[in-house]
Amino acid sequence: MSLRPENAQQARILRLLRGNGPHSRAELGEAIRLSRSKLALEVDRLAEQGFVESGGFAASRGGRRSSIVRLSSKLRFVGIDIGATSVDVAVTNGELDVLGHTSAEVAVHEGPTTVLGKAIELVEKLRAEGVATDVHGAGIGIPGPVSFRDGVPVVPPIMPGWDQYPVRETMSQEFGAPVLVDNDVNLMALGEHHAGVARSIDDFLLVKIGTGIGCGIVVDGDVYRGVSGSAGDIGHIQIDDDGPICTCGNIGCLEAYASGTALARDATAAARAGRSAYLAERLEKSGALSAVDITAAVAAGDPVAVQMLRGSGHRVGQVLASLVSFFNPGLVVIAGGVASAGHSLLAEIRSVVYRRSLPLATGNLPIVLSELADAAGAVGGTRLISDHVFSVPRGTEER
Amino acid sequence: MSLRPENAQQARILRLLRGNGPHSRAELGEAIRLSRSKLALEVDRLAEQGFVESGGFAASRGGRRSSIVRLSSKLRFVGIDIGATSVDVAVTNGELDVLGHTSAEVAVHEGPTTVLGKAIELVEKLRAEGVATDVHGAGIGIPGPVSFRDGVPVVPPIMPGWDQYPVRETMSQEFGAPVLVDNDVNLMALGEHHAGVARSIDDFLLVKIGTGIGCGIVVDGDVYRGVSGSAGDIGHIQIDDDGPICTCGNIGCLEAYASGTALARDATAAARAGRSAYLAERLEKSGALSAVDITAAVAAGDPVAVQMLRGSGHRVGQVLASLVSFFNPGLVVIAGGVASAGHSLLAEIRSVVYRRSLPLATGNLPIVLSELADAAGAVGGTRLISDHVFSVPRGTEER
Structure with missing residues (x-):
C-alpha cells in the first residue's frame, strides 16, 4: 500500500489516531470539528483504503453507542x-509503538550496496519474527549531508560510494512504499520530539557528538533543513585559525577538537607518551583506540581521559553558546556516542553555555542528555515517514 | 475600526488583495477556490466590515462583466x-504602498513617554497632510529585546525607563487599533522580505550593524523569535575571552569590537593618538566622534578609518560564518548605519564567510546590502501589523 489521504480532514484524523490512539466516532467528530455524516464519509474512505479499522463500540454516553475507530x-x-x-x-505500528528493534555492525565506508543490504536483511529478520507484514513507509538516516528533496547523500565525507547514490529510490522499490532520506541527526531530533526528552518542546536543538558532530534544528515542531539541506552542520565551524587539521581539509574545525575521532587521536597520543597507563594498556591489547576506550577510561576514573572529555565539552560549549544566543531554543539535547560517557561532558557544556550565552536565552534553558539514546534515529525515521504518509500529497491540499 | 476577518477564506481574500492588488470577482473565486455564491457571501461581509470596496467592472470575459474588488x-x-x-x-494603505514617510531625531534614552510622544506627533503630522484618516493597526520596532507576546521591552540595555513599559497597550489606546511591538531588526527583516532585497527568499538572515548589532531570522517567510523572544541577539556572542569590555558587562562580545559604538571609541582613540589627521580634525570640531564620522572618513579615503571598518567586517564575518554553517540561509542582508559605509565592510564580511563557512551552505549564498535602508523597519512594521489584522483571531481559526 502506498496510498495517502485524499484531503486535509482525512490527514487530521490519521494524525490524531497516531498521537492519541483509538477514538469513538463521537470524540473524533468533536476533535476534528466535522458533522456526524461528514465524519462517517471520511472514516469510511479511510477504512476502504486500509488506513483505519473498527475497534468495537465505546461506552454509551446516553444515546446510541459510538463505534471506535483506530489505525x-x-x-x-x-x-x-x-x-x-x-x-x-x-x-512500528501506525501509532509508532516500537514492535521490533535490532541492529548490526557494518561500516558505512563499505558502501551503499553492503550497508543498505544489511538494513534490508534486518527488516526481513524482524518480518520473519512476525513483527512486520507489509511496509507502509520507511525513514532512513544517513551520517552525512543529504539532499532531502532528492533522497540522496551529497558529497558525504568518509562515505565512499555514497555521493548521489539513489538511496530513496532503491529502498522505495525494495519496500514498495514511500521512503524519505534525511541526515541522521535530524532523525534523532524527530525521535526525541516524538517519544523522548523533547516531547513537549517545539523549538530545540539536538547536538550529536559521535564520530562526527552535527546538530538537528527543530522549529515549530518540524526539522529545519536550510535552503540546501545543510543546516545544523556545525562540525566544521572553525573555532581556531590555528588548530589541528580536520578530516574536511580545513583547520581548527569543531570536529577536529571534540569529536570521537579527535578524542581517539588524542587518547592514542596520550597512551604512546605514557601519560595514561590505563589507555596504554588498552592500546596494547587492541592495537587502536576509539571513543569507546575513552568512555571506559572515564568510567574507570582515568584523569587524562576525564580531562580530554572535558576539553571536548568545552569546545562544544563554545560553539553552542553562540548558537543558543542566536537561536534561543527551548531545550538543548546532547546525544551520540561520546555523550554516552555522561555527566562530566554535560557538566562542561552546561558551564560554558550558561556562562557565555545571553541571559535572556539561558534563563529557562535545560541542557540534557538524550532519552532514547541509540533508538532515537530509528524512531525518528518512523516519525518522519508517518508524517509524510499521513499527509495530503502536495498540490492537492486544500488552500 | 479594529475588526478582523471572520474566517480563513476572508483572511485569504484580504492577503491576496494586499499582495496582488484589485481582482475581479471571477479571478478572486478562482484564486481562493470558492464558488461564485460562497465568494459573494464572504466579499459582502468584508465590505460591510469596511475591509474591501467595489472598484467598478472588469473587462468582459464573454459573459456577464465581473465586478472588481479591492481593499x-x-x-x-x-x-x-x-x-x-x-x-x-x-x-501605508491596505496594499502597503507608502503614502507618507517622515522621521525625527530623538534619543531612545530620553524614555518611552518622550519617544512615543514624538512618534505620535509624526503620525499626526502625516495625518494632517491628508495621508491618514483612521489608523487600522500599527507595528512598532524597538532597538532592544522585546517580549513579542506581551508587547513590552525586556531589560533593554541603553534604554532607561523602557523595561516592561506597556508600549503595545499605550499605542493601541492612542490609535484605537491593534498594535504589535517587535525588535527593530525583526521588522527590518520583514520589510526587506516584503518590498526589498529578500522579496523572493523565505529563509534568510538580516544583520544590522548600527549602534548595536543584531540579527533578524526569517524561517519560511515568518520571523523566528525563539522561545523567549531573544533569537537573533548576536551582538553579545563572545568572540574572544580576552577582548574589550562590552556595554553589557561581559568581555569580548561582538558588539565590543564591531558596532558603531566600538568604532566611535576606536576612532576617538586614533584621533587622540595622532594616527588620523582626518579624524583628529573632526574630533576637534565636534568634540566627539560617532559612526557617522567613520563613514565620512572612509568616503574621504582615510586609511585608518578604512582599516577600522574592515576590522568590524572581519569580526562580523567570523560570527556570521558559524551562523551560515548552522542555519544554511538563502540570503544574508547587511543593514544598519555602519553598513551604509558600504563596500569595504561588505567585501570583508563576504571574504570571511565564503572562506570559513561550509561549502554546501555558501554555494548559492548571496551576501548583499539592504535595499530599503532607513525605511526597512517602518515598512516591516506595516507588514507585521497587516499580517495580524488580515488574519483570523486565534481560537476561531478553522482546524
Missing part, C-alpha cells in the same frame, strides 16, 4: 538509522 | 521604527 493494526513503518559503524532498524 | 481605500497601517537616536514613521 489499522496492519500498518507498519520502518526506521533505519545508518551510523558510521552500525545500522539500527525499528519497526 | 478599502480608507485602510491605513502605521509602521514606527524607534532607533537609538531617531524615530522613523511610515503610513
Whole structure:
C-alpha cells in the first residue's frame, strides 16, 4: 500500500489516531470539528483504503453507542538509522509503538550496496519474527549531508560510494512504499520530539557528538533543513585559525577538537607518551583506540581521559553558546556516542553555555542528555515517514 | 475600526488583495477556490466590515462583466521604527504602498513617554497632510529585546525607563487599533522580505550593524523569535575571552569590537593618538566622534578609518560564518548605519564567510546590502501589523 489521504480532514484524523490512539466516532467528530455524516464519509474512505479499522463500540454516553475507530493494526513503518559503524532498524505500528528493534555492525565506508543490504536483511529478520507484514513507509538516516528533496547523500565525507547514490529510490522499490532520506541527526531530533526528552518542546536543538558532530534544528515542531539541506552542520565551524587539521581539509574545525575521532587521536597520543597507563594498556591489547576506550577510561576514573572529555565539552560549549544566543531554543539535547560517557561532558557544556550565552536565552534553558539514546534515529525515521504518509500529497491540499 | 476577518477564506481574500492588488470577482473565486455564491457571501461581509470596496467592472470575459474588488481605500497601517537616536514613521494603505514617510531625531534614552510622544506627533503630522484618516493597526520596532507576546521591552540595555513599559497597550489606546511591538531588526527583516532585497527568499538572515548589532531570522517567510523572544541577539556572542569590555558587562562580545559604538571609541582613540589627521580634525570640531564620522572618513579615503571598518567586517564575518554553517540561509542582508559605509565592510564580511563557512551552505549564498535602508523597519512594521489584522483571531481559526 502506498496510498495517502485524499484531503486535509482525512490527514487530521490519521494524525490524531497516531498521537492519541483509538477514538469513538463521537470524540473524533468533536476533535476534528466535522458533522456526524461528514465524519462517517471520511472514516469510511479511510477504512476502504486500509488506513483505519473498527475497534468495537465505546461506552454509551446516553444515546446510541459510538463505534471506535483506530489505525489499522496492519500498518507498519520502518526506521533505519545508518551510523558510521552500525545500522539500527525499528519497526512500528501506525501509532509508532516500537514492535521490533535490532541492529548490526557494518561500516558505512563499505558502501551503499553492503550497508543498505544489511538494513534490508534486518527488516526481513524482524518480518520473519512476525513483527512486520507489509511496509507502509520507511525513514532512513544517513551520517552525512543529504539532499532531502532528492533522497540522496551529497558529497558525504568518509562515505565512499555514497555521493548521489539513489538511496530513496532503491529502498522505495525494495519496500514498495514511500521512503524519505534525511541526515541522521535530524532523525534523532524527530525521535526525541516524538517519544523522548523533547516531547513537549517545539523549538530545540539536538547536538550529536559521535564520530562526527552535527546538530538537528527543530522549529515549530518540524526539522529545519536550510535552503540546501545543510543546516545544523556545525562540525566544521572553525573555532581556531590555528588548530589541528580536520578530516574536511580545513583547520581548527569543531570536529577536529571534540569529536570521537579527535578524542581517539588524542587518547592514542596520550597512551604512546605514557601519560595514561590505563589507555596504554588498552592500546596494547587492541592495537587502536576509539571513543569507546575513552568512555571506559572515564568510567574507570582515568584523569587524562576525564580531562580530554572535558576539553571536548568545552569546545562544544563554545560553539553552542553562540548558537543558543542566536537561536534561543527551548531545550538543548546532547546525544551520540561520546555523550554516552555522561555527566562530566554535560557538566562542561552546561558551564560554558550558561556562562557565555545571553541571559535572556539561558534563563529557562535545560541542557540534557538524550532519552532514547541509540533508538532515537530509528524512531525518528518512523516519525518522519508517518508524517509524510499521513499527509495530503502536495498540490492537492486544500488552500 | 479594529475588526478582523471572520474566517480563513476572508483572511485569504484580504492577503491576496494586499499582495496582488484589485481582482475581479471571477479571478478572486478562482484564486481562493470558492464558488461564485460562497465568494459573494464572504466579499459582502468584508465590505460591510469596511475591509474591501467595489472598484467598478472588469473587462468582459464573454459573459456577464465581473465586478472588481479591492481593499478599502480608507485602510491605513502605521509602521514606527524607534532607533537609538531617531524615530522613523511610515503610513501605508491596505496594499502597503507608502503614502507618507517622515522621521525625527530623538534619543531612545530620553524614555518611552518622550519617544512615543514624538512618534505620535509624526503620525499626526502625516495625518494632517491628508495621508491618514483612521489608523487600522500599527507595528512598532524597538532597538532592544522585546517580549513579542506581551508587547513590552525586556531589560533593554541603553534604554532607561523602557523595561516592561506597556508600549503595545499605550499605542493601541492612542490609535484605537491593534498594535504589535517587535525588535527593530525583526521588522527590518520583514520589510526587506516584503518590498526589498529578500522579496523572493523565505529563509534568510538580516544583520544590522548600527549602534548595536543584531540579527533578524526569517524561517519560511515568518520571523523566528525563539522561545523567549531573544533569537537573533548576536551582538553579545563572545568572540574572544580576552577582548574589550562590552556595554553589557561581559568581555569580548561582538558588539565590543564591531558596532558603531566600538568604532566611535576606536576612532576617538586614533584621533587622540595622532594616527588620523582626518579624524583628529573632526574630533576637534565636534568634540566627539560617532559612526557617522567613520563613514565620512572612509568616503574621504582615510586609511585608518578604512582599516577600522574592515576590522568590524572581519569580526562580523567570523560570527556570521558559524551562523551560515548552522542555519544554511538563502540570503544574508547587511543593514544598519555602519553598513551604509558600504563596500569595504561588505567585501570583508563576504571574504570571511565564503572562506570559513561550509561549502554546501555558501554555494548559492548571496551576501548583499539592504535595499530599503532607513525605511526597512517602518515598512516591516506595516507588514507585521497587516499580517495580524488580515488574519483570523486565534481560537476561531478553522482546524
